[in-house]
Amino acid sequence: MPSSEKTDAWRFAQTFASVSSSVAPFLDAVVAELEARSWNPGDVFAIRLALDEAVANAIEHGNRRDPDKKVRLSAEISGERILVSIQDEGPGFNFDAIKDPTLDENLELPQGRGLFLIRNFMTHVWHNDKGNIIYMEKIPQDEAQNP
DSSP, X not given: OOOOSOOSOEEEEEEEESOGGGGHHHHHXXXXXXXXXXXXXXXXXXXXXXXXXHHHHIIIIISTXXXXXXXXXXXXXXXXXXXXXXXXXXXXXXXXXXXXXXXGGGTTOSSSHHHHHHHHHSSEEEEOSSSOEEEEEEOOOOXXXXX
């Protein structure tokens, strides 16, 4: 559990162009806030990786790297959790149709690894019906469980 003096939730929301470099300030701000709240370094790493993957998916698969399309990012961080949403302007997709990339028959498929990482690094992952918004929640690990 983070051991920070901060008790208020920190919130950040912004819309960015579908260019990878444009979202770096968001990712950096989230990591800085987690570190300021003394989140476990393992959890900070997991969250950063999940956010990187989700943003890359929104830009590449959702918005097809169209710099005129936007990605909307929001985060709320407290001592108990981080909740993030990432929305693209794409047509969406069925998250459940993505095959498990760890199965032998799927090892050479070009998709699914990012979502697999996201699902394994975050506590809860869900999406809207259209499939163009992903919601991710991470509840911090106890230091004894995740050194």
